[in-house]
Amino acid sequence: MTEKELQAILDGMTTEDKILQLTQMPYVYFKKDGGEITGPVKEMGFSEADISRLGTILNARNQSAVTDLLENYQLKNGAKIPMAIMADVTHGFKTAFPIWLGLACSFDEQLAENCSKMAATEASVAGVSMTCSTMVDLVRDPRWGRVMESFGEDPYLGEVMGAANIRGFQGNFGRYNVAACAKHYVGYGACEAGRDYNTVDMSEYTLRNVYLPPFKACIEAGAQILMPAFNIMFGVPMTMNNKLMVDILREEWGFNGVTVSDYNAFPEAITHGLAQNEKEVAYKAFDAEVDIEMATATYVKYLKELLQEGKISMAQLDKSVMRQLKLKNKLGLFENPRYSYSEEEKQKLFLCEEHRALALTAAEESAVLLKNDGVLPLDINTESIAFIGPHANEKNILGAWVTECSPDDVTPVLDCVKDVYKGRVSYAKGCSWDIDDCDESGIKEAVEIASKVKTVVLTLGEAPNDSSEGCSKLNLDLPEIQYKLLDEILKVNKNVVVLLFTGRPLTIKRVHDKVRAILNMWWPGTEGGRATANLLFGKKSPCGKLSMTFPITVAQCPVYYNHFNTGRPRSDDSKRVPFCSGYIDGPNKPLYPFGYGLSYVKFEYSNFSLSANKFTAGESIKASVLVKNAGNIEAKEVVQLYIRDEFGSIVRPVKELKGFKKILLNPGEEQEVCFEIDEKMLSFYGADLKYGAEKGTFIAFVGSNSDTDYSIKFELI
Numbered sequence: 219m220t221e222k223e224l225q226a227i228l229d230g231m232t233t234e235d236k237i238l239q240l241t242q243m244p245y246v247y248f249k250k251d252g253g254e255i256t257g258p259v260k261e262m263g264f265s266e267a268d269i270s271r272l273g274t275i276l277n278a279r280n281q282s283a284v285t286d287l288l289e290n291y292q293l294k295n296g297a298k299i300p301m302a303i304m305a306d307v308t309h310g311f312k313t314a315f316p317i318w319l320g321l322a323c324s325f326d327e328q329l330a331e332n333c334s335k336m337a338a339t340e341a342s343v344a345g346v347s348m349t350c351s352t353m354v355d356l357v358r359d360p361r362w363g364r365v366m367e368s369f370g371e372d373p374y375l376g377e378v379m380g381a382a383n384i385r386g387f388q389g390n391f392g393r394y395n396v397a398a399c400a401k402h403y404v405g406y407g408a409c410e411a412g413r414d415y416n417t418v419d420m421s422e423y424t425l426r427n428v429y430l431p432p433f434k435a436c437i438e439a440g441a442q443i444l445m446p447a448f449n450i451m452f453g454v455p456m457t458m459n460n461k462l463m464v465d466i467l468r469e470e471w472g473f474n475g476v477t478v479s480d481y482n483a484f485p486e487a488i489t490h491g492l493a494q495n496e497k498e499v500a501y502k503a504f505d506a507e508v509d510i511e512m513a514t515a516t517y518v519k520y521l522k523e524l525l526q527e528g529k530i531s532m533a534q535l536d537k538s539v540m541r542q543l544k545l546k547n548k549l550g551l552f553e554n555p556r557y558s559y560s561e562e563e564k565q566k567l568f569l570c571e572e573h574r575a576l577a578l579t580a581a582e583e584s585a586v587l588l589k590n591d592g593v594l595p596l597d598i599n600t601e602s603i604a605f606i607g608p609h610a611n612e613k614n615i616l617g618a619w620v621t622e623c624s625p626d627d628v629t630p631v632l633d634c635v636k637d638v639y640k641g642r643v644s645y646a647k648g649c650s651w652d653i654d655d656c657d658e659s660g661i662k663e664a665v666e667i668a669s670k671v672k673t674v675v676l677t678l679g680e681a682p683n684d685s686s687e688g689c690s691k692l693n694l695d696l697p698e699i700q701y702k703l704l705d706e707i708l709k710v711n712k713n714v715v716v717l718l719f720t721g722r723p724l725t726i727k728r729v730h731d732k733v734r735a736i737l738n739m740w741w742p743g744t745e746g747g748r749a750t751a752n753l754l755f756g757k758k759s760p761c762g763k764l765s766m767t768f769p770i771t772v773a774q775c776p777v778y779y780n781h782f783n784t785g786r787p788r789s790d791d792s793k794r795v796p797f798c799s800g801y802i803d804g805p806n807k808p809l810y811p812f813g814y815g816l817s818y819v820k821f822e823y824s825n826f827s828l829s830a831n832k833f834t835a836g837e838s839i840k841a842s843v844l845v846k847n848a849g850n851i852e853a854k855e856v857v858q859l860y861i862r863d864e865f866g867s868i869v870r871p872v873k874e875l876k877g878f879k880k881i882l883l884n885p886g887e888e889q890e891v892c893f894e895i896d897e898k899m900l901s902f903y904g905a906d907l908k909y910g911a912e913k914g915t916f917i918a919f920v921g922s923n924s925d926t927d928y929s930i931k932f933e934l935i
């Protein structure tokens with residue numbers, strides 16, 4: 219469609235048409251009793267004709283839903299504007315890859331892009347044209363259950379992974395692409411006490427230097443949709459926050475895509491105490507240029523009245539509707555609304571070998587080896603192994619937010635191990651994964667088989683949906699029954715390897731201190747079983763690096779690597795230090811830092827150097843380091859570059875990730891890894907909230923995690 223043709227469509231729309239275009243209803247709201255509409259849309263007063271004019275439908279993700287929309291609403295009412303299906307396509311549509319907190323540990327943006335591209339392909343043949351992903355909320359507190367959807371605690375990693383996601387989903391807006399959404403704008407992951415939907419309060423420095431960059435990266439990568447978050451920022455709910463939604467998003471960043479509210483967020487402004495009634499909600503959200511109201515109908519109820527009162531203008535309404543028409547046009551929906559797709563095309567794409575292979579790679583590259591005294595990799599011919607734990611023989615290793623992905627398509631870890639392992643494998647569940655499980659009846663059998671084998675592989679961790687929306691936790695420990703199972707097993711066999719399945723960092727020091735190895739699989743997705751077997755027996759070496767800090771105790775939270783130094787940093791973490799920023803009853807340091815992850819080989823870093831130790835604006839210097847694989851198998855390493863700005867117009871973090879390179883090295887191979895350090899890399903929002911680099915001294919660090927102290931000083935003059 220040309221702009222002129224789109225304008226003609228807009229000109230032909232009634233005011234009701236336009237307002238319905240700005241309204242999105244969840245498909246589950248369409249209850250059908252013999253063709254008669256019931257359910258919430260009925261209570262909201264929508265007629266069948268209204269429904270056919272809705273701009274978008276949420277989460278109509280299967281054939282019957284899409285056919286229903288086509289036959290009963292689009293063709294029947296001769297809709298001129300195709301209804302788009304927007305869906306939560308997160309870490310896969312039918313083929314699940316690891317949760318994003320895990321995939322971020324791959325530090326592999328091409329892999330991330332490929333995974334989103336795969337998800338878009340599967341979703342698009344199921345009628346979806348817009349996704350509610352990618353979630354680029356930065357998170358420093360694992361008590362917040364939605365950390366599983368995020369890329370963790372680092373702004374730079376969030377920028378890289380967010381942009382990769384946008385590219386993967388959107389591609390060139392072809393038949394197998396979907397429009398992508400940057401969410402939840404902004405600061406949702408900074409909810410106080412890690413409690414979902416809780417208050418968010420931060421300085422504009424922190425907002426601009428830490429939480430906004432991943433969103434800006436998504437907009438710069440061409441994200442077509444943005445979703446404001448449930449929380450407040452500077453005291454105003456994001457859904458009606460003009461400073462963020464208009465001044466920064468639309469004017470400063472020039473975003474001209476579509477904004478869609480989160481689920482029911484409109485009327486929640488009344489609960490927040492910002493609006494006194496739904497009419498005020500509709501006005502304030504519209505004034506903040508929110509283009510689509512999700513799951514509620516204040517626009518339908520009040521925009522016409524607000525127009526008649528002159529509070530809003532038809533020009534504003536047209537601008538909002540036109541943004542959506544342009545997006546649908548960009549997606550080719552006027553020519554193909556994607557409601558007709560063949561079963562045979564679905565079967566060809568859903569869970570196809572290529573997609574399963576990608577999911578396998580993603581699961582292997584996301585796993586993080588947290589401890590290993592040399593017991594891993596296991597010898598494929600070891601005489602006997604006992605697999606114990608609630609995840610070992612379990613199909614549901616997908617995690618939350620899995621849309622149409624099904625555990626039915628998963629081969630459990632135990633079966634995958636049996637496919638490759640020559641020795642004897644025994645199994646016992648031991649206990650469930652429920653956080654309140656206290657049924658010890660399975661422990662006896664588990665101990666029995668543990669006593670008869672050389673090695674025990676014990677799975678510990680969460681239940682798949684215990685990290686998700688509305689799943690904040692007070693306690694990051696494992697359920698006591700899992701510690702009991704571990705302790706009883708250790709009484710008969712010290713040779714214990716733990717597989718961790720989780721959607722968030724957990725406080726597992728009690729496990730770390732007692733076992734020989736810990737391999738964190740996160741929620742690895744459809745091919746997680748095979749990936750686990752490949753890593754356990756050394757077909758591949760783990761190479762994941764933590765996208766988020768693992769605290770020693772929940773009391774340390776929020777705990778993150780890129781913290782400020784304070785005026786009284788703790789000088790010694792091993793003992794009580796008076797009058798310092800520390801605790802009298804424990805350490806400041808976490809159990810595992812950001813960027814941490816072991817390998818089956820040792821990597822040796824040497825010859826770290828800079829091409830010059832000072833440079834001026836407009837110039838750059840090169841940092842280089844030699845990395846050697848000192849092991850006997852090929853392995854990947856994520857070489858990380860951190861920079862500290864020693865002095866600034868505002869205080870600066872002790873370290874910030876500014877670059878990473880993932881390299882594959884054969885045994886004995888050595889490679890030079892280089893990074894270019896320039897002024898942009900040193901830029902931030904300073905005391906005057908102007909963006910730029912400040913002259914002065916800096917420290918560059920390289921290494922395999924954020925704890926590295928392998929450093930060189932340099933100067934921006």
Ligand code: GLC
Binds near residue numbers: 350
């Ligand atoms: C949920 C989530 C959001 C999701 C939306 C639609 O409440 O906050 O991430 O995309 O509703 O399901």
